[in-house]
Amino acid sequence: MDEKLLAIVYETVASCSAAPVPPNIGRDEDIIAKEIMDSMTLLQTAVMLQERFGILIDEADLVPQNFRSLGSMCGFLERMGAHA
Numbered sequence: 001m002d003e004k005l006l007a008i009v010y011e012t013v014a015s016c017s018a019a020p021v022p023p024n025i026g027r028d029e030d031i032i033a034k035e036i037m038d039s040m041t042l043l044q045t046a047v048m049l050q051e052r053f054g055i056l057i058d059e060a061d062l063v064p065q066n067f068r069s070l071g072s073m074c075g076f077l078e079r080m081g082a083h084a
Contacts (some may be wrong), residue, residue, distance in 0.1 A: 002074065004084035008052065009073045016044040022028065027071035032064055042067050049073075053082035 007026060014021040019036045046057045047049065053064040057080070058079070066076040 002078070004082050005074050005077060005082070006070060008084055009049070009070050009077070012045055012048050012052070013041070013070065013073075016048060017041045027074070028069050030068055031070070032068050037067060043073065045073075049077065049082070053077060053080075055080045055082055 010025075013031065013036065017036050018041070019034075021031075021036055025031070025036075042062060045069065046062055048057070050057050055077070061076070065072065067073055
C-alpha cells in the first residue's frame with residue numbers, strides 16, 4: 001500500500017470528521033465502529049477524494065466496505081485508478 005496515499009486519506013478523514021482521528025490509528029482499524037466515520041463524514045470524505053484524485057465515486061460505491069478503515073479506502077482508491 002502506498003504510504004503517500006495512506007497519508008492523504010488520513011488527512012482527508014481528519015479534516016472531515018467531527019471526532020478526533022488519532023495520529024497513530026492503524027490502517028485496518030474500523031473507523032466506523034470507533035465513531036470517527038459516520039454517514040456525513042463518509043459523504044464529505046468521498047467528495048474531497050473525488051476532487052483530489054479526479055475520480056468519480058458512484059453512489060453504489062458509498063458502502064461501509066469501501067470506507068470502514070484507512071486501508072479499505074486506499075484499496076478502493078487504488079481500484080478506482082487514483083495515484084498519490
